[in-house]
């Protein structure tokens with residue numbers, strides 16, 4: 271069960287240099303299944319950091335949240351496939367054509383079912399967003415309407431899963447079924463602060479709701495003892511997985 275908990279924990283490597291990234295990977299590689307490389311680290315270090323993580327035996331979630339015209343996103347997706355990442359993502363708000371094109375180009379470059387094929391994920395509504403955020407950008411529907419709607423669009427386009435708040439896992443499961451992958455940031459153990467996250471649950475609640483992977487950054491990186499924080503989170507995930515089986 272400890273190994274399953276580890277495989278489901280994704281650590282957000284939100285640091286500003288290669289050396290710090292390498293230190294975190296060496297420190298946490300026994301605790302974490304996947305390391306998430308986002309905009310800050312990728313803009314600073316590029317694909318070298320992906321190769322470093324893979325060289326250390328880690329897997330990579332390339333969290334660049336592509337959102338552009340269909341051809342541009344699809345070709346970026348092909349490059350993500352070539353990097354050998356375990357998963358990468360686009361914004362579902364980029365629309366069905368953008369997602370379909372990304373899936374088609376990934377299928378051509380890295381066939382489904384092959385060992386190298388990454389999971390293709392679509393971000394629904396960011397976990398830092400609220401109803402007010404949606405109104406401000408002109409979306410009149412609620413978060414709880416938008417998330418399953420975007421998840422359904424992603425599934426129909428052939429995407430493997432979504433990134434969403436753990437608060438909406440049940441809605442997504444109802445809309446998209448048990449095989450659809452759900453990756454949840456916005457996870458806060460009781461000992462951590464919310465920071466800029468708005469739609470959060472604890473790790474235990476996220477797993478009990480049916481999340482497949484939990485993305486956690488600052489609750490580990492800002493802890494006085496990051497290894498102890500990761501252990502506490504793993505214990506919580508493990509306990510919740512027992513309750514699920």
Ligand SMILES: O=c1ccn([C@@H]2O[C@H](COP(=O)(O)O)[C@@H](O)[C@H]2O)c(=O)[nH]1
Pocket residue numbers: 282284308393395396397398433434435455456457465467485486487488489
């Ligand atoms: O909706 C989203 C999508 C992505 N993220 C990313 O996850 C991590 C969360 O880090 P914490 O420190 O645990 O808050 C961060 O890298 C985000 O870019 C998200 O939070 N919400």
